[in-house]
Amino acid sequence: MSKRIIYHIDCNSAFLSWEAVHRLQHGDSLDLRTVPSAIGGSVKQRHGIILAKSGPAKKMGISTGQTIFEALSKCPNLLLVPPDYALYIQCSNALMSLLQEYTPMVERYSVDECFMDVTGYGMNREDCLETAVVIKERIRNELGFTVNIGISENKLLAKMASEFEKPNKIHTLFPEEIPDKMWPLPVCDMFMVGIRTCLKLYKHGIITIGQLAHTDKELLRVYFKSYGNVLGDYANGIDYSEVRTDRQDIKGVGNSTTTSFDVTDYETAKLFLLSLSEMVGMRLRMENQKARVICVFLRNNQFSAWSHQHKIPAPTNATNDIYEEACRLFSEMWKGQPIRALGVRAGCLSDGNFTQLSIVDQNKADKISELDKSVDFIRTKFGNDSVKRGVFLHSGVSHINGGVSDDYPMMSSLL
DNA sequence: TCTGGGGTCCTAGGACCC
DNA sequence: TCTGGGGTCCTAGGACCC
Structure with missing residues (x-):
């Protein structure tokens, strides 16, 4: 196999940089x-990291990952800004478009990271360094933020290279x-x-990647x-994974939320489960997927x-089916402890057109499916709040919980 | 005192079937 | 009276990524 040339592009402090650029563009001086600042969730809502x-x-x-409490104790004048995920997706898309001008072989690994395979453009090592400089400067000039670019012959080494000195740097890590x-x-x-792995390695006297x-x-x-x-392969720089341009089939859809208060009663817990099931169901239907496994966290x-x-008998993407199974699982495992966070996840996905039911059940399922579809349509057109279930009125619980729009990029833990 | 939310993959043990 | 072993599925939990 001929040697490949892979770039890894990593946005420096992505959320913060993007917020900064956005504010400058909107007249903020x-x-x-340039100041001690951070993107962080609301402490009051218990999203404080x-x-x-x-x-x-x-x-x-x-x-990153520190509690806001700890951050403020270290830096009392820290300027805290809430996250704006819609903006981040826009910025991520803009980066993607710019990179795709160079090659169609661009993989969005996460909202702020991309791999590019520029093999086959007849570049030698000097050329690929020069091209990386051009890309980096274009991102800075046209999009307003800085990136690190790592260059090597495979994704792992390119990714490791981009982690070297930051920000606004290009590094190579050839074999x-x-x-x-x-x-x-x-x-x-x-x-x-x-x-975990780090501590285990230390225990065996392995401290450096070389060891x-x-x-x-x-x-x-x-x-x-x-x-x-x-571990052995990665430490030796061995990685044969490809830059993937097609979106991989999703394996599951899940949403979870930290509740803004400790939930101590079943009825309130059920409201959260319903609001999460709403989001999971909508996402499944949007992807035309059905799930056979429902998981509650x-x-x-x-x-x-x-x-x-639990693995259910027939695949579903109906909000009510998901919710009912979620409630069953929840009551099975909840022993009454005050709850801080709840999650609903759907897995074992299959094509959404597939059903396997008796005729009677089929008619009922069709009606529920039509109802879900209508609600989805109205919400897509007029916003998620345009249709609300009555149980949420005056409940203090948001009627839809969990985020992620349809095109929010997700990375896998493997390359 | 406080600790998000979205994923993927792997492992281990028990159930079950042949 | 004693009763194997392999394969697969299901479930819970843990590790990792950003």
């Missing part, structure tokens, strides 16, 4: 990137550069090594089962989490 931070905020010890540039790094810097790369494969399999193969006020799932 302050550039959020940092989603993105500015450079000056980072210098003051603010990190021959691995010993110098990647092996000295701590093993937790490697893609797919999270906190991991030189650890006996058999031993890694003993420690980590099949995951050991992945709950987190109590001690932050412990559980889930129960």
